[in-house]
Amino acid sequence: MAIxxxxxxxxxxxxxxxxxxxxxxxxxxxxxxxARGTTDIGSVxxxxxxxxxxxxxxxxxxxxxxxxxxxxxxxxxxxFNIRQTVWNDMVKDLIMNKEYDDLGLTVSPEELFDQVQGxxxxxxxxxxxxxxxxxxxxxxxxxxxxxxxxxMDPKDKQRWLEFEKAIKTxxxxxxxxxxxxxxxxxxxxxxxxxxxxxxTSLKVRSLSPPFTTIIPDNSVKxxxxxxxxxYDENRPYFFADQATRDLDFVVFEVVPSDIDRKKTAAxxxxxxxxxxxxxxxxxxxxxxxxxxxxxxxxxxxxLPGILDSVAYKLPVxxxxxxxxxxxxxxxxxxxxxxxxxxxVKATQILISFAGSPLKNDAIKRTKEQxxxxxxxxxTILKAHPDAFRQAAVAVSDxxxxxxxxxxxxxxxxxxxxxxxxxxxxxxxxxNELKVIENSLGYSIFKPTYKSKPxxxxxxxxxxxxxxPSNQTFQDTYLKASAFAGQNKTPEAFDKSATSxxxxxxxxxxxxxxxxxxxxxxxAREIVRWAYSEGIKVGEVSPVFDLSGKYVVAILKxxxxxxxxxxDKIKDRIEPNVRNQKKIExxxxxxxxxxxxxxxxxxxxxxxxxxxxxxxxxxAPAYTRSQISREYSLFGQLYALPKGVLSGPLVxxxxxxxxVVDDIVPAVPTEDYRNLKAQKEGGFMGRVNxxxxxxxxxxxxxKDNRLRFY
Numbered sequence: 193m194a195i196x197x198x199x200x201x202x203x204x205x206x207x208x209x210x211x212x213x214x215x216x217x218x219x220x221x222x223x224x225x226x227a228r229g230t231t232d233i234g235s236v237x238x239x240x241x242x243x244x245x246x247x248x249x250x251x252x253x254x255x256x257x258x259x260x261x262x263x264x265x266x267x268x269x270x271x272f273n274i275r276q277t278v279w280n281d282m283v284k285d286l287i288m289n290k291e292y293d294d295l296g297l298t299v300s301p302e303e304l305f306d307q308v309q310g311x312x313x314x315x316x317x318x319x320x321x322x323x324x325x326x327x328x329x330x331x332x333x334x335x336x337x338x339x340x341x342x343x344m345d346p347k348d349k350q351r352w353l354e355f356e357k358a359i360k361t362x363x364x365x366x367x368x369x370x371x372x373x374x375x376x377x378x379x380x381x382x383x384x385x386x387x388x389x390x391x392t393s394l395k396v397r398s399l400s401p402p403f404t405t406i407i408p409d410n411s412v413k414x415x416x417x418x419x420x421x422x423y424d425e426n427r428p429y430f431f432a433d434q435a436t437r438d439l440d441f442v443v444f445e446v447v448p449s450d451i452d453r454k455k456t457a458a459x460x461x462x463x464x465x466x467x468x469x470x471x472x473x474x475x476x477x478x479x480x481x482x483x484x485x486x487x488x489x490x491x492x493x494x495l496p497g498i499l500d501s502v503a504y505k506l507p508v509x510x511x512x513x514x515x516x517x518x519x520x521x522x523x524x525x526x527x528x529x530x531x532x533x534x535x536v537k538a539t540q541i542l543i544s545f546a547g548s549p550l551k552n553d554a555i556k557r558t559k560e561q562x563x564x565x566x567x568x569x570x571t572i573l574k575a576h577p578d579a580f581r582q583a584a585v586a587v588s589d590x591x592x593x594x595x596x597x598x599x600x601x602x603x604x605x606x607x608x609x610x611x612x613x614x615x616x617x618x619x620x621x622x623n624e625l626k627v628i629e630n631s632l633g634y635s636i637f638k639p640t641y642k643s644k645p646x647x648x649x650x651x652x653x654x655x656x657x658x659x660p661s662n663q664t665f666q667d668t669y670l671k672a673s674a675f676a677g678q679n680k681t682p683e684a685f686d687k688s689a690t691s692x693x694x695x696x697x698x699x700x701x702x703x704x705x706x707x708x709x710x711x712x713x714x715a716r717e718i719v720r721w722a723y724s725e726g727i728k729v730g731e732v733s734p735v736f737d738l739s740g741k742y743v744v745a746i747l748k749x750x751x752x753x754x755x756x757x758x759d760k761i762k763d764r765i766e767p768n769v770r771n772q773k774k775i776e777x778x779x780x781x782x783x784x785x786x787x788x789x790x791x792x793x794x795x796x797x798x799x800x801x802x803x804x805x806x807x808x809x810x811a812p813a814y815t816r817s818q819i820s821r822e823y824s825l826f827g828q829l830y831a832l833p834k835g836v837l838s839g840p841l842v843x844x845x846x847x848x849x850x851v852v853d854d855i856v857p858a859v860p861t862e863d864y865r866n867l868k869a870q871k872e873g874g875f876m877g878r879v880n881x882x883x884x885x886x887x888x889x890x891x892x893x894k895d896n897r898l899r900f901y
């Protein structure tokens with residue numbers, strides 16, 4: 193209803209936007225890609241992925257999620273994430289099924305049967321077929337489920353087939369991974385070498401002068417050769433696995449104008465007059481409020497604004513005139529004030545009857561007979577109150593009574609599912625007995641605990657949010673449209689954003705299938721625009737409507753998949769190139785100083801540095817010493833003479849003087865079982881987590897999703 197109301201309120205703007213959209217479609221489709229002649233969502237190594245198959249799987253997954261969550265609606269972000277998951281699953285199936293076929297891997301019907309009903313069932317079966325009382329796997333539940341499968345709804349049958357397919361797929365994946373993992377072998381000679389490397393340590397003193405302060409930026413003159421050298425040494429890092437875009441954008445928030453606020457205030461004043469004369473306030477509130485009527489008793493701290501201060505002091509029946517709080521107007525009437533506990537604990541013995549919602553075919557008694565039996569049990573328990581739990585186990589019809597003795601979960605004030613029990617407990621004393629009629633039958637009810645009562649108020653509350661009007665939406669849209677139309681260059685975009693005090697945001701490395709920009713969820717259309725055909729760096733977007741916010745973006749940079757050329761990344765790597773040049777200049781100064789001075793302590797004073805003492809080996813752990821991060825230098829450290837100043841050694845993070853004070857050899861051993869298990873386990877972990885991605889990189893994947901959503 194709220195959504196329909198917003199559409200109705202902004203119908204004028206809708207007409208304008210629809211008109212603009214139609215015009216844009218005729219002129220040039222608003223700059224977005226469309227599926228011109230494309231009928232498939234993608235392909236893997238030449239095998240087509242039909243769009244119809246993709247959408248069918250998406251719809252099925254959406255329905256499954258709705259059923260599992262108990263919610264008939266899912267958000268745009270949830271739908272987008274489902275599409276991503278379905279795409280990834282389809283790609284993986286096509287890639288891996290080819291691998292399985294080439295190797296002849298299968299899961300036979302007998303094996304699948306064993307995975308579902310055997311002595312050691314699949315982990316999915318163990319997870320989903322648990323006894324709700326004990327939490328343990330119950331094989332009888334599997335058999336019962338399968339026996340009734342033919343009588344189930346076709347959708348439930350389909351879900352079971354998907355469940356079986358998931359078991360089969362997981363089983364195939366395990367077999368494939370084991371083929372790779374079991375091929376891993378570590379000879380004893382390798383284990384011995386690795387053991388010595390990990391356990392032979394050096395006690396090292398190192399000095400790395402602070403080059404960033406010793407050598408100022410203005411003393412560093414970078415040449416093309418410096419950039420080229422850094423680029424060549426780090427070339428593997430300049431390969432982009434996928435294309436990215438860098439964007440700047442400004443957001444035009446739609447906020448209520450002064451006129452909107454005055455009109456809302458006037459509407460609320462008129463509404464308050466009707467509120468005061470209404471004969472059915474709860475219905476009035478539900479019909480006229482932006483938040484439906486809530487009959488819950490509220491304690492202090494739960495009511496809005498000044499109402500929270502005055503509600504507990506005023507007589508029942510008092511009307512609270514309209515007041516503004518947190519961008520909304522409120523009016524209220526005090527319905528009741530009473531002291532109530534927050535929590536009640538209780539037990540029950542349920543006596544049900546044939547045809548009740550409990551649906552127990554073994555119960556044959558009528559409703560009248562159930563009432564008579566409950567009264568009889570009440571009489572007995574009043575004479576023998578200590579027998580309550582024993583009686584609950586023996587005669588209660590509630591399904592869990594034999595395990596919990598009729599004990600209910602703590603009942604919270606305001607919980608609609610247990611409102612009857614909570615209300616019944618209020619006038620009762622702790623351990624008092626009473627028969628209560630409910631939807632399942634008759635309960636012999638006994639409250640066993642009530643928390644300390646707190647003063648609470650029951651109020652009829654009408655809330656009217658202060659919202660932008662249709663005119664305000666139009667005015668804001670026109671401002672955004674004017675900004676987009678008048679600022680078509682990066683310079684104009686930045687200058688105008690600054691002069692208009694617009695908060696310019698940046699989104700770096702936006703990928704083709706992203707759905708989120710900095711602080712902007714559901715920004716898919718902006719991403720599609722950034723990847724549309726023919727777009728160029730510096731181009732300014734049209735206006736995008738993102739959940740009532742208008743956004744204008746500018747494309748700052750484009751990075752395509754593959755190796756990035758030096759000219760593309762030169763600005764990005766400049767700070768690193770400068771630092772590397774400084775390290776080299778620092779090393780030159782250190783070489784000159786070491787020619788006349790071999791005392792590391794004196795050199796530390798000369799360069800105003802700090803000497804670090806650390807134990808290092810080939811399995812370095814994090815320490816405060818910078819040299820522990822210089823993995824490329826470790827081999828040199830092991831070749832240095834003991835007790836002699838060496839260096840400077842040039843690393844990624846600095847230049848170092850080093851003195852090796854001692855070499856601590858590894859403790860001799862012939863037992864490498866733990867090391868072997870560690871290496872094999874680590875390899876298995878890498879297989880499970882990285883194998884598919886490695887295979888995926890070799891596949892020829894064509895992705896057309898951008899054309900469809």
